[in-house]
Each structure stands twice: as structure tokens, then as C-alpha cells.
Amino acid sequence: MQRTRFGDMVCSIARTLDVVGEPWSPLIVRDVWVGITRFDQIQADLGISTKVLTERLKWLVEQGVLERRAYSLRPLRHEYVLTEKGGELCAILMAMTAWGDKHAAGDAGPPVLLRHRDCGQLTHAEVRCACCGELLRGDAVDVEPGPALTA
Amino acid sequence: MQRTRFGDMVCSIARTLDVVGEPWSPLIVRDVWVGITRFDQIQADLGISTKVLTERLKWLVEQGVLERRAYSLRPLRHEYVLTEKGGELCAILMAMTAWGDKHAAGDAGPPVLLRHRDCGQLTHAEVRCACCGELLRGDAVDVEPGPALTA
Numbered sequence: 001m002q003r004t005r006f007g008d009m010v011c012s013i014a015r016t017l018d019v020v021g022e023p024w025s026p027l028i029v030r031d032v033w034v035g036i037t038r039f040d041q042i043q044a045d046l047g048i049s050t051k052v053l054t055e056r057l058k059w060l061v062e063q064g065v066l067e068r069r070a071y072s073l074r075p076l077r078h079e080y081v082l083t084e085k086g087g088e089l090c091a092i093l094m095a096m097t098a099w100g101d102k103h104a105a106g107d108a109g110p111p112v113l114l115r116h117r118d119c120g121q122l123t124h125a126e127v128r129c130a131c132c133g134e135l136l137r138g139d140a141v142d143v144e145p146g147p148a149l150t151a
Numbered sequence: 152m153q154r155t156r157f158g159d160m161v162c163s164i165a166r167t168l169d170v171v172g173e174p175w176s177p178l179i180v181r182d183v184w185v186g187i188t189r190f191d192q193i194q195a196d197l198g199i200s201t202k203v204l205t206e207r208l209k210w211l212v213e214q215g216v217l218e219r220r221a222y223s224l225r226p227l228r229h230e231y232v233l234t235e236k237g238g239e240l241c242a243i244l245m246a247m248t249a250w251g252d253k254h255a256a257g258d259a260g261p262p263v264l265l266r267h268r269d270c271g272q273l274t275h276a277e278v279r280c281a282c283c284g285e286l287l288r289g290d291a292v293d294v295e296p297g298p299a300l301t302a
Contacts, residue, residue: 011262012249012262014174015255015256016255017177027168033294088289090289091286092246096168099163099243100165112163112297114292114294115292119283121280124281126278127279130274130275138244139233143184144264144265144273145262
């Protein structure tokens with residue numbers, strides 16, 4: 001099965017794709033991120049089948065990206081919230097938003113704007129070097145074998 | 152067709168997924184990024200069928216992520232290189248690498264290490280606010296309607 005295959009690759013990109021590598025999963029995480037947290041809300045927003053959404057939510061909970069939480073006890077009702085791992089995954093979604101805003105939004109401009117709560121400004125995500133803080137692009141780094149390849 | 156669907160969504164995440172949203176495309180971009188640039192090399196590295204790789208490369212060239220370039224005239228041979236748009240897409244791959252290294256690498260540790268050419272250090276990507284420079288997580292931003300939604 002393709003899913004197992006990507007997770008087995010010794011590559012952190014492939015392993016991240018194994019968690020959120022078919023198109024629906026990142027959009028489900030996006031929905032939960034922006035406050036669309038209940039099954040029926042997510043289903044209505046994405047136009048996704050009950051079967052596929054059930055499978056995807058189960059998978060994202062198993063992977064520790066989302067947590068299923070009761071928001072009503074009588075009747076018992078659940079919603080989905082981001083775990084810490086899921087909150088960090090949103091950083092990737094924000095980097096995708098910045099790229100899509102720049103390269104795929106066309107004349108209509110960005111669909112949504114992001115306001116950073118801490119600084120209060122409308123902003124976008126930048127991917128920067130953890131050491132020197134410079135913007136990172138593909139041609140700015142060299143790739144070297146890591147522990148999992150040299151072991 | 153699913154491809155058209157995601158590209159039609161008024162969402163920069165969905166539109167980015169439309170370009171690189173099935174698992175092979177990001178791994179093809181990854182290969183070209185790290186210097187695996189020829190058809191037969193990519194095919195050997197990924198174990199992907201000729202048909203699928205041909206389709207994916209054609210799509211990524213059409214989308215302006217990769218460029219097909221002759222590296223030999225006699226005999227005529229081509230390789231693939233990143234465009235500027237593709238180089239910026241690698242920033243997302245680096246953010247995925249950082250997340251996968253942290254959350255999916257296990258005890259074996261990171262498969263590869265990234266060395267930033269400018270500062271010379273082994274590094275990882277951080278996703279930061281373009282305004283204040285703080286690290287971004289999902290719960291740090293509010294989403295507001297942008298031009299494409301309010302028009």
C-alpha cells in the first residue's frame with residue numbers, strides 16, 4: 001500500500017507526506033486550524049464523503065495531529081482540536097499559504113489574510129535558517145547524510 | 152477530476168496542493184533539489200513507473216516548478232532543474248523536513264542534515280512571522296478574509 005511505502009522511506013519529507021500526503025488531510029488540518037472543528041462542519045466545507053472523512057480523521061488522531069474532544073455531554077458530541085504536533089504542522093500550511101499566495105493566487109489576490117496575534121500585524125510565513133535567520137531557498141543549502149543514513 | 156477541484160478552491164493551501172499535492176510530486180522536487188536531475192536517476196531513486204514519472208515531470212514543468220534543460224547535445228540528453236518558483240517551493244520541503252525530523256524520525260534520527268551555505272552551519276528550517284520574526288504555530292494567528300473572498 002502506498003501509505004506504508006512513504007512512511008518506510010528514510011526521508012523526513014516522505015514521512016511527513018505519509019501523515020498528510022494525500023490532499024484531503026492538509027485541508028482537514030486547515031479546517032480545524034481555522035475553527036471548523038466538527039465532523040458535519042468539515043464535511044460541509046470540503047464536500048468530502050462520510051467514509052473518506054471518517055478514515056482521514058481517524059488517521060490524523062492516530063498520528064497525534066488531531067485530538068477528539070467532547071464539547072457536549074448530553075447529547076454526547078465531539079469536535080477535533082489540534083495537538084501540539086498538529087499546531088506545528090500548521091507552520092507548514094502557513095508556508096504553503098505564502099507560496100500559494102505568491103504563485104497561484106492570480107489577480108484576485110490572497111483568499112485569506114493571516115494576522116499574527118503576538119505582533120498584531122497582517123503577516124505571512126517566512127522559512128528561515130534556524131542558525132543565522134536568513135531566508136531559505138532550495139539553492140541555499142547542501143544536503144548531507146544524517147544519522148539514519150550513516151548508521 | 153480531483154486535480155482541477157483543488158486548483159479551483161479559493162485557498163492557497165489547496166492551490167499549492169494542486170501543484171504538488173499527490174505524494175510523488177514533492178519527492179520529485181526533492182530529488183531535483185538534491186541533485187538527482189535526470190529521468191533515469193529519479194526513476195531509480197523513487198521506484199516510480201515511467202508513465203507516472205513522465206506525467207509528473209510534464210506537470211511540474213507546465214506549472215513552472217521545474218525546467219527541462221539539455222545537458223548534452225550529441226547525443227541530446229535532458230535534465231531537470233528548479234526554477235525560481237521551484238526553489239521557493241523547496242522552503243516548504245525544508246519546513247516539512249524539520250517537522251518530520253522532529254515528529255517522525257524515531258530513534259534513528261534525521262535521515263539527512265541540511266547545511267546552510269551562507270552561514271556554514273548545520274541547520275533546520277524555522278517558519279517565522281514576516282513582520283516580527285517570531286516562530287509561527289497554528290494557534291498564533293487569526294485568519295481573516297482576503298481580497299479573493301471579499302471581492
